[in-house]
Amino acid sequence: MRILALSFIALYACLTVGCAVSNKDMLHFLREHEHDVSAIEYRVGIPDTIGISAPQIVEIDGSFQRIQPDGKINLELLGEVKVTDMTAKEIAAKLEVLLGRYYVEPKVTVKLASYSSKKYYVRSESGSSGPRPYTGRDTLLDVVMGSGISFLDWTSRVKVTRPAYGDEPARTLTVNVDKMIKEGDWTQNILLEPNDIVYIPPTPIAWIGQRVRELIYPVGPAIQAYTAPAYIRDADYVYSNNNRGGRTTSQFSAPL
Numbered sequence: 001m002r003i004l005a006l007s008f009i010a011l012y013a014c015l016t017v018g019c020a021v022s023n024k025d026m027l028h029f030l031r032e033h034e035h036d037v038s039a040i041e042y043r044v045g046i047p048d049t050i051g052i053s054a055p056q057i058v059e060i061d062g063s064f065q066r067i068q069p070d071g072k073i074n075l076e077l078l079g080e081v082k083v084t085d086m087t088a089k090e091i092a093a094k095l096e097v098l099l100g101r102y103y104v105e106p107k108v109t110v111k112l113a114s115y116s117s118k119k120y121y122v123r124s125e126s127g128s129s130g131p132r133p134y135t136g137r138d139t140l141l142d143v144v145m146g147s148g149i150s151f152l153d154w155t156s157r158v159k160v161t162r163p164a165y166g167d168e169p170a171r172t173l174t175v176n177v178d179k180m181i182k183e184g185d186w187t188q189n190i191l192l193e194p195n196d197i198v199y200i201p202p203t204p205i206a207w208i209g210q211r212v213r214e215l216i217y218p219v220g221p222a223i224q225a226y227t228a229p230a231y232i233r234d235a236d237y238v239y240s241n242n243n244r245g246g247r248t249t250s251q252f253s254a255p256l
Contacts, residue, residue: 041087041089041136042087042088042112042115042135042136043085043086043087044067044083044084044085044086044087044088044091044112044117045067045084045085045117045118046067046068046069046071046084046117047066047067047068047069047116047117048066048067048112048113048114048115048116048117049064049065049066049067049112049113049114049116050064050065050067050073050083050088050091050110050111050112050113051063051064051110051111051112051113052064052065052075052095052108052109052110053108053109053110053111054095054099054106054107054108054109055107056103056106056107057077057099057103057106057108059075059076059077060075060076060077060078060095060099060108063075063076064113067083067084067117070082071083071084071085072084075095077099077102078095078098078099081094081095081098088110088111088112089110091110092108092109092110095108095110096108112135114133115133115134115135116133118133118134118194118195119131119132119133119134119194119195120132120134120138120143120192120193120194120195120196120197120198121195121196121197121198122143122147122197122198122199122200123197123198123199123200124147124148124149124153124199124200125152125153125200125201125202125206125210126148126149126150126152126153126202126206127147127148127149127150127153127200128147128148129147134192134193134194137191138191138192139189139190139191139192140158140160140175140177140188140189140190140192140198141177141180141181141186141189143192143198144158144177144198144200147200149200151203152202152203152206153200153201153202153203153206154200154201154202154203154204154206155177155178155200156176156177156178156179157174157176157201158174158175158176158177158198158199158200158201159172159173159174159175159198159199159201160172160173160175160190160192160196160197160198160199161196161197161199162193162195162196163195163196163197173188173190175188175190176188
Protein backbone atom coordinates (compact mmCIF):
# COMPACT_ATOMS: atom_id res chain seq x y z
CA MET A 1 0.00 0.00 0.00
CA ARG A 2 2.87 2.34 0.78
CA ILE A 3 4.43 1.72 -2.63
CA LEU A 4 1.04 2.21 -4.29
CA ALA A 5 0.50 5.50 -2.44
CA LEU A 6 3.96 6.77 -3.42
CA SER A 7 3.27 5.81 -7.02
CA PHE A 8 0.00 7.73 -6.94
CA ILE A 9 1.75 10.79 -5.52
CA ALA A 10 4.50 10.64 -8.15
CA LEU A 11 1.96 10.33 -10.95
CA TYR A 12 -0.16 13.15 -9.58
CA ALA A 13 2.87 15.42 -9.22
CA CYS A 14 3.86 14.76 -12.82
CA LEU A 15 0.37 15.59 -14.04
CA THR A 16 -0.03 18.68 -11.87
CA VAL A 17 3.36 20.36 -11.76
CA GLY A 18 4.15 20.21 -15.46
CA CYS A 19 6.76 22.42 -17.02
CA ALA A 20 8.22 25.54 -15.47
CA VAL A 21 6.47 28.80 -16.31
CA SER A 22 8.38 30.86 -18.85
CA ASN A 23 9.04 34.56 -18.37
CA LYS A 24 7.00 35.24 -21.51
CA ASP A 25 3.93 33.53 -20.05
CA MET A 26 4.37 35.37 -16.75
CA LEU A 27 4.53 38.73 -18.53
CA HIS A 28 1.41 37.81 -20.49
CA PHE A 29 -0.56 37.20 -17.30
CA LEU A 30 0.84 40.17 -15.41
CA ARG A 31 0.52 42.80 -18.13
CA GLU A 32 -2.75 44.02 -16.66
CA HIS A 33 -0.86 45.03 -13.51
CA GLU A 34 0.99 47.77 -15.42
CA HIS A 35 -1.75 50.02 -14.04
CA ASP A 36 -3.89 50.07 -10.92
CA VAL A 37 -6.67 47.54 -10.60
CA SER A 38 -9.12 50.36 -9.93
CA ALA A 39 -8.29 51.84 -13.34
CA ILE A 40 -9.71 48.85 -15.20
CA GLU A 41 -12.56 50.02 -17.42
CA TYR A 42 -15.40 47.57 -17.63
CA ARG A 43 -17.29 47.61 -20.92
CA VAL A 44 -20.95 46.78 -20.57
CA GLY A 45 -22.68 44.00 -22.43
CA ILE A 46 -25.90 42.03 -22.54
CA PRO A 47 -27.62 41.71 -20.01
CA ASP A 48 -25.76 44.06 -17.63
CA THR A 49 -27.76 46.64 -15.69
CA ILE A 50 -26.76 50.29 -15.33
CA GLY A 51 -27.96 52.97 -12.93
CA ILE A 52 -28.36 56.53 -14.16
CA SER A 53 -28.10 59.63 -11.99
CA ALA A 54 -29.04 63.05 -13.36
CA PRO A 55 -30.56 65.24 -10.60
CA GLN A 56 -31.58 68.02 -13.01
CA ILE A 57 -33.25 65.67 -15.48
CA VAL A 58 -36.32 64.08 -13.94
CA GLU A 59 -37.04 61.90 -16.99
CA ILE A 60 -34.04 59.66 -16.39
CA ASP A 61 -32.77 60.42 -12.89
CA GLY A 62 -32.64 57.37 -10.65
CA SER A 63 -33.56 54.92 -13.38
CA PHE A 64 -32.05 51.46 -13.78
CA GLN A 65 -31.78 50.00 -17.24
CA ARG A 66 -31.04 46.41 -18.23
CA ILE A 67 -29.27 46.20 -21.57
CA GLN A 68 -31.59 44.48 -24.04
CA PRO A 69 -30.63 41.75 -26.55
CA ASP A 70 -30.16 44.41 -29.24
CA GLY A 71 -27.56 46.16 -27.08
CA LYS A 72 -29.80 49.14 -26.31
CA ILE A 73 -31.53 50.77 -23.36
CA ASN A 74 -34.86 52.56 -23.63
CA LEU A 75 -35.05 55.94 -21.89
CA GLU A 76 -37.89 58.38 -21.49
CA LEU A 77 -37.30 61.45 -23.66
CA LEU A 78 -34.41 59.87 -25.58
CA GLY A 79 -35.90 56.58 -26.68
CA GLU A 80 -33.54 53.74 -27.61
CA VAL A 81 -29.82 54.30 -27.04
CA LYS A 82 -27.15 51.76 -27.95
CA VAL A 83 -24.63 51.29 -25.14
CA THR A 84 -22.95 47.88 -25.56
CA ASP A 85 -19.15 47.74 -25.43
CA MET A 86 -19.01 51.16 -23.78
CA THR A 87 -17.68 52.11 -20.35
CA ALA A 88 -19.87 53.82 -17.76
CA LYS A 89 -18.11 57.12 -18.44
CA GLU A 90 -18.61 56.78 -22.18
CA ILE A 91 -22.32 56.05 -21.70
CA ALA A 92 -22.68 59.12 -19.46
CA ALA A 93 -20.93 61.29 -22.05
CA LYS A 94 -23.18 59.96 -24.82
CA LEU A 95 -26.30 60.65 -22.80
CA GLU A 96 -25.11 64.19 -22.06
CA VAL A 97 -24.69 64.84 -25.78
CA LEU A 98 -28.16 63.47 -26.59
CA LEU A 99 -29.77 65.42 -23.72
CA GLY A 100 -28.09 68.59 -24.98
CA ARG A 101 -31.03 68.94 -27.35
CA TYR A 102 -33.32 69.57 -24.41
CA TYR A 103 -31.13 70.80 -21.53
CA VAL A 104 -28.26 73.26 -21.16
CA GLU A 105 -25.05 71.50 -20.11
CA PRO A 106 -26.74 68.39 -18.66
CA LYS A 107 -24.75 66.33 -16.16
CA VAL A 108 -25.14 62.55 -16.08
CA THR A 109 -23.46 59.87 -13.98
CA VAL A 110 -23.67 56.18 -14.89
CA LYS A 111 -22.72 53.24 -12.67
CA LEU A 112 -22.83 49.50 -13.16
CA ALA A 113 -25.64 47.98 -11.09
CA SER A 114 -25.07 44.34 -12.05
CA TYR A 115 -22.35 42.42 -13.85
CA SER A 116 -23.89 39.68 -15.97
CA SER A 117 -22.40 39.77 -19.45
CA LYS A 118 -18.87 38.50 -18.73
CA LYS A 119 -17.75 35.56 -16.64
CA TYR A 120 -14.72 33.66 -15.44
CA TYR A 121 -14.77 30.10 -14.14
CA VAL A 122 -13.63 28.39 -10.95
CA ARG A 123 -13.19 24.71 -10.21
CA SER A 124 -12.39 23.50 -6.72
CA GLU A 125 -12.52 19.94 -5.40
CA SER A 126 -13.88 20.92 -1.98
CA GLY A 127 -15.03 24.53 -2.35
CA SER A 128 -17.53 26.28 -4.58
CA SER A 129 -17.18 25.83 -8.34
CA GLY A 130 -18.84 27.33 -11.37
CA PRO A 131 -19.06 30.57 -13.36
CA ARG A 132 -18.58 33.90 -11.58
CA PRO A 133 -19.54 37.39 -12.80
CA TYR A 134 -16.52 39.27 -14.12
CA THR A 135 -16.21 42.81 -12.73
CA GLY A 136 -12.82 43.90 -14.07
CA ARG A 137 -11.39 43.98 -10.53
CA ASP A 138 -11.16 40.23 -9.87
CA THR A 139 -7.72 39.15 -8.67
CA LEU A 140 -6.54 35.57 -8.21
CA LEU A 141 -6.28 36.00 -4.44
CA ASP A 142 -9.87 37.29 -4.30
CA VAL A 143 -11.07 34.22 -6.18
CA VAL A 144 -9.16 31.62 -4.15
CA MET A 145 -10.01 33.12 -0.77
CA GLY A 146 -13.67 33.41 -1.76
CA SER A 147 -14.03 29.80 -2.93
CA GLY A 148 -14.43 28.15 0.47
CA ILE A 149 -11.10 26.31 0.32
CA SER A 150 -10.15 23.63 2.85
CA PHE A 151 -7.14 21.49 3.76
CA LEU A 152 -8.06 19.31 0.77
CA ASP A 153 -7.14 22.08 -1.70
CA TRP A 154 -3.57 22.39 -2.98
CA THR A 155 -3.37 26.17 -2.90
CA SER A 156 0.35 26.20 -3.66
CA ARG A 157 -0.41 24.81 -7.15
CA VAL A 158 -3.36 26.93 -8.32
CA LYS A 159 -3.66 26.98 -12.09
CA VAL A 160 -5.02 29.83 -14.20
CA THR A 161 -5.80 29.08 -17.84
CA ARG A 162 -6.36 31.92 -20.29
CA PRO A 163 -8.10 30.67 -23.44
CA ALA A 164 -6.76 31.39 -26.90
CA TYR A 165 -7.89 34.70 -28.37
CA GLY A 166 -6.99 35.96 -31.83
CA ASP A 167 -3.28 35.37 -32.40
CA GLU A 168 -2.65 34.69 -28.72
CA PRO A 169 -2.44 30.96 -27.86
CA ALA A 170 -4.00 29.51 -24.72
CA ARG A 171 -1.70 29.77 -21.70
CA THR A 172 -1.67 28.22 -18.24
CA LEU A 173 0.08 29.69 -15.23
CA THR A 174 0.68 27.88 -11.93
CA VAL A 175 0.68 30.19 -8.91
CA ASN A 176 1.72 29.52 -5.30
CA VAL A 177 -1.11 31.24 -3.45
CA ASP A 178 0.21 29.91 -0.12
CA LYS A 179 3.41 31.89 -0.61
CA MET A 180 1.38 34.93 -1.57
CA ILE A 181 -0.53 34.73 1.72
CA LYS A 182 2.30 33.72 4.05
CA GLU A 183 5.02 36.01 2.67
CA GLY A 184 2.96 38.85 1.25
CA ASP A 185 4.38 38.13 -2.21
CA TRP A 186 1.89 39.83 -4.53
CA THR A 187 3.95 39.58 -7.70
CA GLN A 188 1.73 36.78 -9.01
CA ASN A 189 -1.61 38.14 -7.84
CA ILE A 190 -2.81 38.39 -11.42
CA LEU A 191 -5.87 40.27 -12.53
CA LEU A 192 -8.32 37.90 -14.18
CA GLU A 193 -9.81 38.47 -17.61
CA PRO A 194 -13.15 37.30 -19.04
CA ASN A 195 -13.29 33.51 -19.65
CA ASP A 196 -10.25 32.76 -17.49
CA ILE A 197 -10.40 29.37 -15.77
CA VAL A 198 -9.09 29.03 -12.19
CA TYR A 199 -8.44 25.46 -11.04
CA ILE A 200 -7.68 24.74 -7.39
CA PRO A 201 -6.45 21.12 -7.42
CA PRO A 202 -6.70 18.67 -4.53
CA THR A 203 -3.63 17.89 -2.45
CA PRO A 204 -1.81 14.63 -3.31
CA ILE A 205 -3.39 12.86 -0.34
CA ALA A 206 -6.88 14.15 -1.25
CA TRP A 207 -6.30 13.07 -4.85
CA ILE A 208 -5.37 9.55 -3.73
CA GLY A 209 -8.51 9.45 -1.58
CA GLN A 210 -10.62 10.37 -4.60
CA ARG A 211 -9.04 7.63 -6.72
CA VAL A 212 -9.65 5.06 -3.97
CA ARG A 213 -13.31 6.11 -3.73
CA GLU A 214 -13.62 5.74 -7.50
CA LEU A 215 -12.20 2.22 -7.30
CA ILE A 216 -14.59 1.07 -4.58
CA TYR A 217 -17.65 2.96 -5.86
CA PRO A 218 -19.01 0.06 -8.01
CA VAL A 219 -18.96 -2.34 -5.03
CA GLY A 220 -19.89 0.26 -2.41
CA PRO A 221 -23.58 -0.74 -2.10
CA ALA A 222 -22.66 -4.40 -1.69
CA ILE A 223 -20.09 -3.62 0.99
CA GLN A 224 -22.55 -1.39 2.82
CA ALA A 225 -25.23 -4.07 2.76
CA TYR A 226 -22.79 -6.71 4.02
CA THR A 227 -21.45 -4.59 6.86
CA ALA A 228 -24.79 -3.13 8.00
CA PRO A 229 -26.04 -4.51 11.35
CA ALA A 230 -28.51 -7.37 10.96
CA TYR A 231 -31.33 -5.62 12.83
CA ILE A 232 -31.12 -2.65 10.40
CA ARG A 233 -31.41 -4.96 7.38
CA ASP A 234 -34.34 -6.75 9.05
CA ALA A 235 -36.06 -3.45 9.80
CA ASP A 236 -35.71 -2.38 6.19
CA TYR A 237 -37.25 -5.70 5.09
CA VAL A 238 -40.27 -5.30 7.39
CA TYR A 239 -40.79 -1.66 6.37
CA SER A 240 -40.67 -2.52 2.65
CA ASN A 241 -43.20 -5.34 3.04
CA ASN A 242 -45.60 -3.21 5.09
CA ASN A 243 -45.53 -0.43 2.53
CA ARG A 244 -46.32 -2.92 -0.23
CA GLY A 245 -49.36 -4.07 1.71
CA GLY A 246 -47.88 -7.47 2.40
CA ARG A 247 -47.69 -9.35 5.65
CA THR A 248 -44.58 -10.63 7.30
CA THR A 249 -43.82 -12.62 10.39
CA SER A 250 -40.30 -11.31 10.65
CA GLN A 251 -39.53 -9.78 14.02
CA PHE A 252 -36.69 -7.55 15.01
CA SER A 253 -35.62 -5.65 18.02
CA ALA A 254 -33.12 -2.87 18.21
CA PRO A 255 -30.44 -3.24 20.85
CA LEU A 256 -30.85 -1.07 23.92
